[in-house]
Amino acid sequence: MNAVIDSGVGKTTLTVTSDQVSQAGAFDPTALRSVVPAELAGVLTEVVRIVAAGGTVTIGSMPEELTTTSAADLLGISRPTLMKLVREGQIVAHKVGTHTRLNTADVLAYLDRLRERQRVALQELRDFEDAEGLDY
Known part of the structure; x- marks a missing residue:
């Protein structure tokens, strides 16, 4: 090579x-x-x-468990917002001693659900624009 x-x-x-x-x-x-x-x-x-296609690729490994800080970074949200999602049951978390940990698979599953909701919302907006004859 x-x-x-x-x-x-x-x-x-x-x-x-x-x-x-x-x-x-x-x-x-x-x-x-x-x-x-x-x-x-x-x-x-x-x-x-x-x-x-001329793109750049970064490959890395992820641990099975994430700290709240690393999970928040992965999701692109603040740590307090992440903790709110955990309290609301939108993302599963568990305690290790006094520390909250999240399974990487659960965080990535939440991210997939979030992106799907965003795709649906964008499509609904496009459909509305088409129905109203809006052209930008």
Whole structure:
């Protein structure tokens, strides 16, 4: 691989050349699925698709549990707002000693539900604009 690999403490950066980006367009995801597990193949296929389109990809791992601060950061909300969602039962949390922890899967599921509600609301707005003949 002719990519530039820069390894630092706890972080590795892989930079691909423009030739490698153009080669990504010829990528065959079916062949990859025959070599690696399907879930990993899906992730790698998405990475190649984004790189082929000229995008940037950051891959990292997430712990199974999140602190309230890291969960709030992931959701793009304040910690007090997160705690309100926990009290209202919109996101499940549990105590570890005196500290509140959230399962990463629960936080990501909430984020998916939130995004779906936003998509529905946007579509309803578009439908309303179409019905009213509004054209911007």
